[in-house]
Amino acid sequence: MTHGYTLPAMRQAISEPRFAPYLREAKGDETAALELYKWSTRMTSAAYELIAHVEVFMRNAIDRALSQGYRDETCGIPWLLREPPLKVEAMRRVTDVRDRLRDQHRESRHQIVAGLSFGFWAGMLGPRYE
Known part of the structure; x- marks a missing residue:
């Protein structure tokens, strides 16, 4: 059980096509597949944070350069x-x-x-x- 969610509840919430690659990678072990899914979600969240910073830096640099130009x-x-x-x-x-x-x-x-x-x-x- 993780954060109040049981494995059956999570399996019901995640579609089969979405969960299939994780299940394949975990060789059919649903608990391991769910851990892999959670890890993937954390990595995606970390990437979005980085992308958000790059966007802010980029738009401000472009604005500054065009303002001067x-x-x-x-x-x-x-x-x-x-x-x-x-x-x-x-x-x-x-x-x-x-x-x-x-x-x-x-x-x-x-x-x-x-x-x-x-x-x-x-x-x-x-x-x-x-």
């Missing part, structure tokens, strides 16, 4: 509110985030940068913006 301080308008550098689709994403934040009374540059998806930031490194 487009001379935000001189212009008075953040690069992410200008077209160019942003393409129409990217501007739509920024507008969506701004609208959501405005409704929450939380619209600020920091919140806009944080509110844009990882895909948005990864796209800033793609061929459209070379």
Whole structure:
């Protein structure tokens, strides 16, 4: 029994196709397979934590570089509110985030940068913006 869950309860909760690779690896031992499943979940959680940090570092580095490159301080308008550098689709994403934040009374540059998806930031490194 782990954290109040019995092996039968866990087996009922985890689908057969999901559990099958763990059971195979454990040579049919359900208890060992469940331990393997829990270990996999812990490793996945650790990876997500690392990915979250990489995302924050990446978006802040991109924002800082573009802010300097487009001379935000001189212009008075953040690069992410200008077209160019942003393409129409990217501007739509920024507008969506701004609208959501405005409704929450939380619209600020920091919140806009944080509110844009990882895909948005990864796209800033793609061929459209070379």
